[in-house]
Amino acid sequence: MTPPSPSAPAPIADRYEPAAVEERWYPEWEQRGYFRADPASAKPPYCIVIPPPNVTGALHMGHAFNLTLQDVLIRHKRMDGFDALWQPGTDHAGIATQVVVERQLAAEGKTKDDVGREAFVARVWKWKEESGGSILRQLKRLGASCDWSRLRFTMDEGLSRAVREVFVRLYDEGLIYRDDYIVNWCPRCQTVLSDLEVEREERDAEFVYIKYGPLTLGTVRPETKLGDTGLAVHPNDPRYAQYVGRTLEIPSVDGPISVKVVADEAVDPEFGTGVIKVTPGHDPVDFEIGKRHGLPIRTVIGFDGKMTAAAGKYAGLDRFETRKRIVEDLQALGLIDHIEPYRHAVGLCYRCKTVVEPLVSKQWYVNVKPLAEVALAAVRDGRITIIPPGWTKTYDHWMENIRPWCISRQLWWGHRIPAWHCDADGSIHVSRTDLAACPTCGGALRQDPDVLDTWFSSGLWPFSTLGWPDETTALAKYYPTSVLVTGFDIIFFWVARMAMFGLHLMKEEPFRDVYIHALVRDAEGQKMSKSKGNVVDPLAIMAKYGTDAFRFTLAALAAQGRDIRISDERVEGYRNFANKLWNAARLVLSTLDGYDPAGDTAPAGLPGRWVASRLQTTIVDVRQALDAYRFNDAAAAIYQFLWNDVCDWYLEIAKGALYRSDDPAGRQRVQHTLVTVLETTLRLLHPFMPFITEELWQRLPHQGDSIMVAPYPTATTAADADAEREMALLMQAVTAVRNIRGEMRLSPAQSLTVSVKTAAADEPLLRAHVGLIEALARAKITIDPRAVRPPASALGVVGASEMYVELAGLVDLAAERQRLEKEIKRTVDAIAFTRGKLARPDFTERAPAEIVDKEREKLAEHEALHAKLVASLSWVG
RNA sequence: GGUCGAUUAGCUCAGUUGGCAGAGCACCGGCCUCACAUGCCGGGGGUCGCUGGUUCGAGUCCAGCAUCGACCACCA
Numbered sequence A: 001m002t003p004p005s006p007s008a009p010a011p012i013a014d015r016y017e018p019a020a021v022e023e024r025w026y027p028e029w030e031q032r033g034y035f036r037a038d039p040a041s042a043k044p045p046y047c048i049v050i051p052p053p054n055v056t057g058a059l060h061m062g063h064a065f066n067l068t069l070q071d072v073l074i075r076h077k078r079m080d081g082f083d084a085l086w087q088p089g090t091d092h093a094g095i096a097t098q099v100v101v102e103r104q105l106a107a108e109g110k111t112k113d114d115v116g117r118e119a120f121v122a123r124v125w126k127w128k129e130e131s132g133g134s135i136l137r138q139l140k141r142l143g144a145s146c147d148w149s150r151l152r153f154t155m156d157e158g159l160s161r162a163v164r165e166v167f168v169r170l171y172d173e174g175l176i177y178r179d180d181y182i183v184n185w186c187p188r189c190q191t192v193l194s195d196l197e198v199e200r201e202e203r204d205a206e207f208v209y210i211k212y213g214p215l216t217l218g219t220v221r222p223e224t225k226l227g228d229t230g231l232a233v234h235p236n237d238p239r240y241a242q243y244v245g246r247t248l249e250i251p252s253v254d255g256p257i258s259v260k261v262v263a264d265e266a267v268d269p270e271f272g273t274g275v276i277k278v279t280p281g282h283d284p285v286d287f288e289i290g291k292r293h294g295l296p297i298r299t300v301i302g303f304d305g306k307m308t309a310a311a312g313k314y315a316g317l318d319r320f321e322t323r324k325r326i327v328e329d330l331q332a333l334g335l336i337d338h339i340e341p342y343r344h345a346v347g348l349c350y351r352c353k354t355v356v357e358p359l360v361s362k363q364w365y366v367n368v369k370p371l372a373e374v375a376l377a378a379v380r381d382g383r384i385t386i387i388p389p390g391w392t393k394t395y396d397h398w399m400e401n402i403r404p405w406c407i408s409r410q411l412w413w414g415h416r417i418p419a420w421h422c423d424a425d426g427s428i429h430v431s432r433t434d435l436a437a438c439p440t441c442g443g444a445l446r447q448d449p450d451v452l453d454t455w456f457s458s459g460l461w462p463f464s465t466l467g468w469p470d471e472t473t474a475l476a477k478y479y480p481t482s483v484l485v486t487g488f489d490i491i492f493f494w495v496a497r498m499a500m501f502g503l504h505l506m507k508e509e510p511f512r513d514v515y516i517h518a519l520v521r522d523a524e525g526q527k528m529s530k531s532k533g534n535v536v537d538p539l540a541i542m543a544k545y546g547t548d549a550f551r552f553t554l555a556a557l558a559a560q561g562r563d564i565r566i567s568d569e570r571v572e573g574y575r576n577f578a579n580k581l582w583n584a585a586r587l588v589l590s591t592l593d594g595y596d597p598a599g600d601t602a603p604a605g606l607p608g609r610w611v612a613s614r615l616q617t618t619i620v621d622v623r624q625a626l627d628a629y630r631f632n633d634a635a636a637a638i639y640q641f642l643w644n645d646v647c648d649w650y651l652e653i654a655k656g657a658l659y660r661s662d663d664p665a666g667r668q669r670v671q672h673t674l675v676t677v678l679e680t681t682l683r684l685l686h687p688f689m690p691f692i693t694e695e696l697w698q699r700l701p702h703q704g705d706s707i708m709v710a711p712y713p714t715a716t717t718a719a720d721a722d723a724e725r726e727m728a729l730l731m732q733a734v735t736a737v738r739n740i741r742g743e744m745r746l747s748p749a750q751s752l753t754v755s756v757k758t759a760a761a762d763e764p765l766l767r768a769h770v771g772l773i774e775a776l777a778r779a780k781i782t783i784d785p786r787a788v789r790p791p792a793s794a795l796g797v798v799g800a801s802e803m804y805v806e807l808a809g810l811v812d813l814a815a816e817r818q819r820l821e822k823e824i825k826r827t828v829d830a831i832a833f834t835r836g837k838l839a840r841p842d843f844t845e846r847a848p849a850e851i852v853d854k855e856r857e858k859l860a861e862h863e864a865l866h867a868k869l870v871a872s873l874s875w876v877g
Numbered sequence B: 001g002g003u004c005g006a007u008u009a010g011c012u013c014a015g016u017u018g019g020c021a022g023a024g025c026a027c028c029g030g031c032c033u034c035a036c037a038u039g040c041c042g043g044g045g046g047u048c049g050c051u052g053g054u055u056c057g058a059g060u061c062c063a064g065c066a067u068c069g070a071c072c073a074c075c076a
Helices: A018-031 A061-079 A094-107 A117-141 A157-172 A222-227 A284-293 A309-314 A319-332 A369-380 A391-400 A454-458 A473-478 A488-506 A538-545 A547-557 A568-590 A605-627 A631-658 A664-685 A690-699 A721-743 A760-768 A770-777 A813-839 A841-846 A849-876
Strands: A045-049 A083-087 A176-186 A191-193 A198-212 A215-219 A230-233 A247-250 A257-263 A275-278 A336-349 A357-366 A385-387 A419-422 A428-430 A445-447 A481-487 A511-517 A519-521 A563-565 A752-757 A779-783 A793-798 A801-806
Touching: A018 A117, A018 A547, A018 A690, A045 A061, A045 A473, A061 A083, A061 A117, A061 A481, A061 A511, A061 A519, A061 A538, A061 A547, A061 A605, A083 A473, A094 A117, A117 A538, A157 A176, A157 A428, A157 A454, A157 A488, A176 A284, A198 A222, A198 A275, A198 A319, A215 A222, A215 A275, A222 A309, A222 A319, A230 A284, A257 A275, A257 A284, A275 A284, A284 A357, A309 A319, A319 A336, A369 A391, A369 A488, A385 A391, A391 A488, A454 A488, A481 A488, A488 A511, A538 A547, A538 A568, A547 A568, A547 A631, A547 A690, A568 A631, A568 A664, A568 A690, A605 A631, A605 A664, A605 A721, A631 A664, A631 A770, A664 A690, A721 A752, A721 A760, A721 A770, A721 A793, A721 A801, A760 A770, A760 A779, A760 A801, A770 A779, A793 A849, A813 A841, A813 A849
Parallel strands: A045 A083, A045 A481, A230 A257, A385 A511, A481 A511, A519 A563, A752 A779
Antiparallel strands: A176 A191, A176 A357, A198 A215, A198 A336, A230 A275, A247 A257, A419 A428, A419 A445, A752 A801, A793 A801
């Protein structure tokens, strides 16, 4: 049973007012179940998983852009007969969410340690419950047709089970392991970060040359001198060969230290003095060198960013303060050779921008190398297609150079690592279920305190949301998903991880296509950020211009570049487009009296055949563009057709028949053409502008309950080339008169007298549609193959025919003479250019025949026009 | 240091196998023509960053240069 359509306000306003329409339709669609996929249906599947937004976040421009594109695809495929599933969900966003709640606590004068782990996590859950609905409401506001009955959260029960399953499996396969390694540590967030979570920033620093006994070397981190356990030189460096293998006793700030000199390929002999100090505890390169040469690790900087007890008299001092002090102290001891200014990249925490400290600690890792090889192959052999293809190289490069992924985080909010430590016998047990006692010794266990990197769970998203590890019907039907739509900023974080996990665990790629879109910037091209205060709120834009206008703007801007700029002016333009559509529909609806849906359906006359043909072409163009993810082309095709072809030409032409009552049958056919064209265009446009199209579709004669579930238009006939050519000639005639009117500054109210000297081929056509030309050009037209040009007339060229617009008593003939002289000069130039081209044998002999013919035609046209213009001069004079 | 991208009208940008340079906005002129002034009609405006090359023909392909930008990177 079809629920009743929401009642529409009776009078149709002359401006489109989006708010009421949007409020009315979204709940209606949802309630009717249109958003729901049906794994049991026989329809072919089409599935997109949403990039899960932060559960406690708010909708920003990036979301709006990303979601609009997905909704366009999903609505298109749903209308096109697919069982379309847009899988929604949210992400727990580990560190981001934890930081927010920590801030809330701070406002109460408390820290997370004051409340304790359990209470803290409970509090985050509470915050999630309170604020988690906000982002979802905002998605709905945008019109997103997600299947809300399948809403998931990265920390819900099912997904948590998937996370454990994956962890245990990879552990059992030896792909997850613990290791003492040098990591990126954020002293403020008090957690380890993956390589991806470290941002690089160029900064000015001092390059300090320090004397190390007989050697001198440069460093930007003098404070780590306290942790030095070696020096390194290049193995082939003759300058230092004598020192390799020796242990040097050298004076330092806190008494003499002994360092071993080693030879290592990692040293660049060209840089600095060709000697480096080796601090295995505080530098990744040094850590590797130390490992290779058995140098001890000396940790002098702690997890709090302050010097440790091992730093002697500097213990407890901040690391940057220590840097200054050490330089001063070395200076005093005469151990500084000299200092140079230096610019280099420092690593910053992506969250809080604190300088990351490389520190050695024990963490959990995934050996992603073997997974990456499979993920690389999937793209190479075409199982996954990246669009635009330029991003493939970025993906490849990262995959090829991938390093172990550090997945443990010293946070409380997230998936706790399913590993239990037995303090009694030191054993570690990884398990799908919680363990109470040590399986080896029966002793007490404590669960690993760390949680997993947020991206570990989002990496499972394409299959965990469909029910994995259970073998659900949804998983069987919708995996692999059809396309993943996302920005290039998370290719590594997310796309790469999903590819690796999906291929490894499901043995099949998680998505066939990856559509990488641009990032949204403000009108000046600046990245939007809260600190810059240039954040444009999508909700404000929607409130001001309407959701449809906003969505259409995003689609129209979605060219496959690096970034797009959004501005009010642009949205306003498409708001006007929505209004144009509204008014076009208003015109049609107001002239539907006597409309008989069963009446004559043949397009009415030449204009009818023409607009029908243009519609067919538009359908083909839009479909092709959507299939290729060329959203901007699709949007432009509809915009152009609706505004220029339908509104500017066809509606104006149709008015003639609609406002006349002497030809009921003709009127009937025009009504039919109008209804068909408009109704079809609405369906074509629906994925982009869901609300206004539904509202108007419901008011027009239609079949079905909702445009959302109506079929997407299909081209039924080929374009009508004859109609297009013939209409082009009529339009040219109208434009020619209007053009003369404009150039002569004649009022539109001024009716003109025009005679047309028709060429034989065009006479029947022009004669048959003289009324149409007269109406659109506001002129009295006489057709006569033997017409003689009247004195003081302007010439219009229409195909092979000529048009004489009488100007006597209407215009300044001297000005017209001037204009003609200018025109003549232009044709003379064009003729010279084309003749020159045709005179070159290399062109005429080697270019394809049709190109040469085209040039010849062009020349003939120029010559004919020239002759006519010259003739015109005498008429004007 | 490496990789990739951008450079087209005043502005923001399209331009998919090389074949007559486009759109929106802005601008100029004329219109309250009974769907729409969030509108209608007409118009002006571009050595397609620079220099070479390939080609009958280059905005498009190749090489180099310049400027801007993004990403990756363990020269301390």
